[in-house]
């Protein structure tokens with residue numbers, strides 16, 4: 001795709017919002033933004049600078065360490081004895097295994113049927 005075709009395919013609108021800005025003693029301000037259109041879904045996204053500084057990232061090393069010391073039913077050594085099995089008419093072996101991943105039913109009855117996908121280092125709600 002050449003540059004013109006790319007611009008047609010990836011449509012965008014660049015503009016500015018105009019206001020009296022309280023962050024600049026209510027002086028008149030123009031803040032640029034861009035609207036981008038997803039050519040496949042028709043969804044739009046906005047691109048702009050935020051006038052607010054993002055919060056500092058908290059130090060979560062202690063929380064991670066405490067988590068590692070707690071019992072986890074999804075860790076490989078506990079998975080087989082601590083997680084439920086699907087009904088045998090649905091999954092004869094009770095769980096679906098593919099490589100290191102294991103699909104197990106969710107013990108929390110949120111809907112009729114829901115599963116967790118468990119990897120050795122991660123657990124993903126499905």
Ligand SMILES: [Zn+2]
Nearest residue numbers: 072073074075
């Ligand atoms: Zn775990």
